[in-house]
Amino acid sequence: AADIIETDAVIIGAGPVGLFQVFELGLLEIKAHVIDTLAHPGGQCVELYPDKPIYDIPAVPVCTGQELTDNLLKQIEPFGATLHLGQEVTVLERQADGRFLVETTKSTRLLTKTVFIAAGVGSFQPRTLKVDGLGKFEGSQLFYRVRNPAQFANKNLVIVGGGDSALDWALHFVQSSENKPESVTLIHRRDGFRAAPASVAQMHALCEQHEMQFLVGQVSGYEENAEGQLHMIKVTGNDGITRRLPLDMLLVFFGLSPKLGPIAEWGLEIERKQLVVDTAKFQTSIPGIFAVGDINTYPGKKKLILSGFHEAALAAFGAAPFIFPEKKIHLQYTTTSPKLHKVLGVE
Ligand code: FAD
Structure with missing residues (x-):
């Protein structure tokens, strides 16, 4: 041909x-x-x-x-x-x-x-967050990499993961002057990280200053609103209690x-x-x-x-x-x- x-x-x-x-x-x-x-x-x-x-x-x-x-x-x-x-x-x-x-x-x-x-x-291929049904939000509200940081500006952003990518992006957004989200919450399954200790220390300091939040737990479910948008995730903590967390955007860094x-x-x-x-x-x-x-x-x-x-x-x-x-x-x-x-x- x-x-x-x-x-x-x-x-x-x-x-x-x-x-x-x-x-x-x-x-x-x-x-x-x-x-x-x-x-x-x-x-x-x-x-x-x-x-x-x-x-x-x-x-x-x-x-x-x-x-x-x-x-x-x-x-x-x-x-x-x-x-x-x-x-x-x-x-x-x-x-x-x-x-x-x-x-x-x-x-x-x-x-x-x-x-x-x-x-x-x-x-x-990024490792995905395995929660039934969540996949349909990929590309609109669920992302596995940041291509365009501006789309997170003024949003309630939840970042999941415990490695350098999760930490680096959480710090980046909290300290961003141009693309600052409305709120940044980091979720990791345990209170220990596979990331540079300096980044972890900085994250904890920002939490103490109420600039961001850190939650220990795993994403176990979600809720959508009448328009079919993702507006809540469920996070099950190590205490076995499931909490609901409102959000606009979800960024997941589980590695490749x-x-x-x-x-x-x-x-x-x-x-x-x-x-x-x-x-x-x-x-x-x-x-x-x-x-x-x-x-x-x-x-x-x-x-x-x-x-x-x-x-x-x-x-x-x-x-x-x-x-x-x-x-x-x-x-x-x-x-x-x-x-x-x-x-x-x-x-
Ligand atoms: P890669 O860099 O893996 O590139 C392979 C490319 O092939 C990828 O872009 C992939 O998308 C593409 N590909 C695969 N399959 C297909 C397909 N079917 N079709 C089209 N494209 C495809 N090494 C050192 O020597 N010194 C260091 O200090 C060092 N530090 C490192 C630190 C980290 C955190 C990591 C993860 C690695 C480090 N390494 C280091 C290892 C080094 O990065 C690798 O040895 C190197 O990248 C290998 O190069 P490569 O070109 O063989 O493969």
């Missing part, structure tokens, strides 16, 4: 390792398309810890998850990879001619000679559950939810399909960004024969190779 994109390489996942895979392929003059479920590149670094400092990237003494991502995007700029964001890869099928068909939830279709699975812990998702159905050898690869090419059990970063496993594997970068370099060399069967590929240095200077555009 005319709408199919033909390419040499498809990278599934725009986390740090998927982004660096673009670079390593680019040096070998292999053009890539990158696909990610998230609406932004950066994988775990941006989704889970954009502002936290990373200290173990070689020769970068400290950078945040967002800075690492921004720098990787700058580094791969010369290679003009196409990013297809906000779509999950659901289909990966070998075709009769040996190429692979890749399809996404937004109906993007690609035919490629090689595939690099850099899918990390899988597609990010690593879902391998469709990757499990592609016929690749899997061990404990990771793709088995060799350590010479980081190729999976299907020739032409490589796996790099947190998604792969091999003896001695460590889930570190720097390991993923190494894997991406070797996987690119491993893939080159699929794209240039006639060509012998030599290692060249970016410092001294005129050819690499040309592909990097630094001549």
Whole structure:
């Protein structure tokens, strides 16, 4: 069909390792398309810890998850990879001619000679609040992430969760000058948090100043008003008593559950939810399909960004024969190779 994109390489996942895979392929003059479920590149670094400092990237003494991502995007700029964001890869099928068909939830279709699975812990799916019927408010009054803080302004906001996201957003809203809610109530099932102690202390201080409220308990039910809007939740405390709490907006931060998702159905050898690869090419059990970063496993594997970068370099060399069967590929240095200077555009 005319709408199919033909390419040499498809990278599934725009986390740090998927982004660096673009670079390593680019040096070998292999053009890539990158696909990610998230609406932004950066994988775990941006989704889970954009502002936290990373200290173990070689020769970068400290950078945040967002800075690492921004720098990787700058580094791969010369290679003009196409990013297809906000779509999950659901289909990966070998075709009769040996190429692979890749399809996404937004109906993007690609035919490629090689595939690099850099899918990390899988597609990010927030863990949901399990209360029967509550799901219908998702997107209107129930949210699992904050896309637009302004929609919480002047509302009675309830935040559920006991990790950094719950704490950070509670503090953010209470102290917000632009988007201050009418009220902020934090609910957690116990009086102990998996969050930075400083944030917890600050939350308790704000409660003492009556700037916000903290309740121990679990959301066990809800009530809607005549217009079908969520206007009350029921919170069952550890004392067994259920209390009713009026609200306009509910924000839930139960973390993200690593879902391998469709990757499990592609016929690749899997061990404990990771793709088995060799350590010479980081190729999976299907020739032409490589796996790099947190998604792969091999003896001695460590889930570190720097390991993923190494894997991406070797996987690119491993893939080159699929794209240039006639060509012998030599290692060249970016410092001294005129050819690499040309592909990097630094001549
Ligand atoms: P990820 O970053 O997980 O990215 C994978 C991407 O693939 C995701 O964006 C996902 O949406 C996408 N994806 C998955 N399946 C599909 C699909 N079917 N279709 C489309 N897209 C898909 N490592 C360090 O080296 N140093 C540190 O200091 C460090 N600190 C950390 C702190 C925290 C709090 C956490 C959680 C991790 C930390 N890590 C650290 C680990 C590091 O973040 C990971 O090793 C790294 O993000 C792995 O990169 P990746 O590209 O393999 O996968």
